[in-house]
Amino acid sequence: MGIPRRALAAAAAALLLLTSACSSADDDDGTVTSTVEVFTWWAEGGEKAGLDALIGRFGAACPGQSFENGVVAGGAGVTAKQVLATRLLQGDPPDTFQVHAGAELLDHIDSGQVADLSADFGTWGLRDALPAGLIETLTVNGRLWSVPAGVHRANVVWTNERVLADAGVRDAPHDVDEFLRDLDLLRRHGIEAPLALGRDWTQLMLLEAVLISELGADGFGGLFTGATRWDGEPVRRAIDDYARLLDFANTDRNSLDWPQAERLLVEGKAGYQLMGDWVAADLEAKGFTGYATFPFPGNGTAFQWLADSFALTSGAANPAGARCWLATVASVEGQREFNARKGSIPARTDTPTTGFTAYQTGAAEDWRSGVPVPSCAHGSACSQPWQNAANAAVAAFSTARDATALRDALAAAAKQFIRQQ
Template identity: 25%
Template sequence: MGANDDTLSRRTYLKATGAASAAGLGGLSGLLGQDFETLEVQHWWTGGDGAEAIQALFEGFQQKYPDIKVNQNPVAGGAGQNLHTVIKKRVLNDNPPSSWQAWPGANLLPFTRANKLENIEESVWSKNDMKSAYLKGPKQAARPSGNYVTVPLNIHRINNLFYNVNVVEQAGVDPSSISKPSDLLGAMKQVSNNTEAAGMAHQTKSGWSTMQLWTTVLLGEHGLDTYTAFTEGKVTQNEQAIKNSLQIVKDYKQYFNDDAGSIGWTEANKRILNGQAAFFHQGDWAAGMYSPETLEFQKGWNQVTFPGTEGLYMLNMDSFPFPTNNPSPEATTRFLRYVGSVDAQKRFNPKKGSIPPRTDVPKDAFGPFLQGQMEDFKQSKAQPPSTTHGLAVPPETLTNLEDAMATFISSWNVDRAYDGIVQAFQ
């Protein structure tokens, strides 16, 4: 066993000593060295950067624990929805895997309310200096009902504004001088007047990109307290702010690329790559499409914190929870301690294009863009959770909000969208 992992639970200790008294000391050493059940971990990283990153994580885990047999049981497709469906059924039928890839925060409330997740504060979170290395936002997401039940592995930032350097220079716009979301309209108008490019690359084929944009506008225009109140369901109390931020997004629409309704986010992102758009709001995964061969960082493309959200780091995260009726409690404990370690996060995140939730992971394995993001994260005043990715609201509310956004992008009717947002929390 590695450092910090030599404390066995009382149950294992009793199991081991009971067996030892029956089988002599040789039996005890065998148990302590080998007595691990197979670790079954389910995730949706079956292709691209996710597949590479999770393989790197498991390689590190197997080097540390060669005697734990790992059964990766991935569920592909549906941007994680297929896995959500499988897990919900398994967990509620008391047949969970050892652990699985899950958004932390409010996404886990259905499981904590049903008492299906274990408190892992003592067994996991008190090891590896985890509590001191994680900032408040990720720690809160790990304890949606008060107890620590999951371990965040990575962070994707939501409140980025990417831009094509050449287009904004041609338009005479300085992205770093835009102070709030409503001021971005003036910048996009300048782009439209002075260049052939669209003011903002965007997709409205599905609703999530617009929900992500709208919640970021709400945060930037009306502040953290208003955003937090919205996520807590205080919608009617913040009617003006919510309607105003919807109106700003509606006003952005005139500067979207003409084919926004028929393309996905990767196609929209290509508008930045080929100079057909000035700005693009997206999670930091968008930067994975920019390589030095296509567009060089800072010279060809760059990024600012979305106007009005400076000092805030809006989180999307993946984590690994510890279910009750765990088929491999000892192996899972070691796996979750490992997920929370510097070694695991150093292996996984550079390949995934995300940053570690631990603030003490060395930066040298990360490129210049992610190093900047790591610095922003470390210096951030607050780390609000993403609504669009299920960290800020429970699954049933998120489904209702997705319906409200689908209505919004089909009609662009602010009042109807607002009514849908009110109903989403009822």
């Protein structure tokens, strides 16, 4: 890894003290500049555009602070999380890092690797601006540990309107039974796999949506606090519905990531895909406009969220600069500019939607009025080890189709990882 950044920062500080004795300023305007390393996986597309907008605001709001991009590219941050874990263990932390808000931070909190931001939430107006359900999920051991930059919705169904029209499907289904009826109608009209689906975590997303329909928002949330039993009859019914949905999915799902599954939708080989609303920007980039959306049937006003957020490392070389970055992320204008470019929506409910797409504007309204529900598939409801166990369980079910084994595996994971937050 080379010389740890903390050691480099100490050496730089010593150098600044030495040079300040010989010169009245380091910069042309007499301002000493400190570097803030911000660790993300936002390397391209709308994610990078959103990050660039935040960098611009940071530069204006935080004089004397210089942004250092600690980006590690890779879809969904898989590689970045591994690099971050190594750096934290080796005592070489960035000042602040991107993380999915919620339970994904539990291991970092337990290891003392992140700082308490509870007081800052009040200073930055987040306690009043964020939905109460989100504040509740972000709270661990009575404290708040990360600042959400933007929110995506997970429980969204995307359609190919031409495929549906050709099969005579005119309206969105109201419940899972109606959804299954429409899937069967598409198959009888020649669409072999009307439900496009990808590997493990995308399958977990689908199962979660079915569980919300069966259990309701509170009952689903209780699966991750111990208030709802994984081995209960409602979960059994939900798994049965999930199995029926899999019967209409593509058989190569275990080898596809979500963009490859999305291609089935775009090419008219499928009529539906359950996926987060980052799909909108991807479809627009591909020039495909013949789609519509609706919340997963039976989910009602449940808004299953995932949020990109930033935490302050307890060993930050520049904690003051990192807090200025977090204040930028937390600000109304920071959230507006970031999310308008990334395709997500602001976590703050008081943010204007100027410059947003029609979908984003509608999603922001749903966020204000809906019921926030966390997602294990995206780290807001469960820790990373728990998420890994759940992904393995649904991947096994995809081939073995053993409903009892799936329910037992999910119940065992809950027993191992559950904790009161």
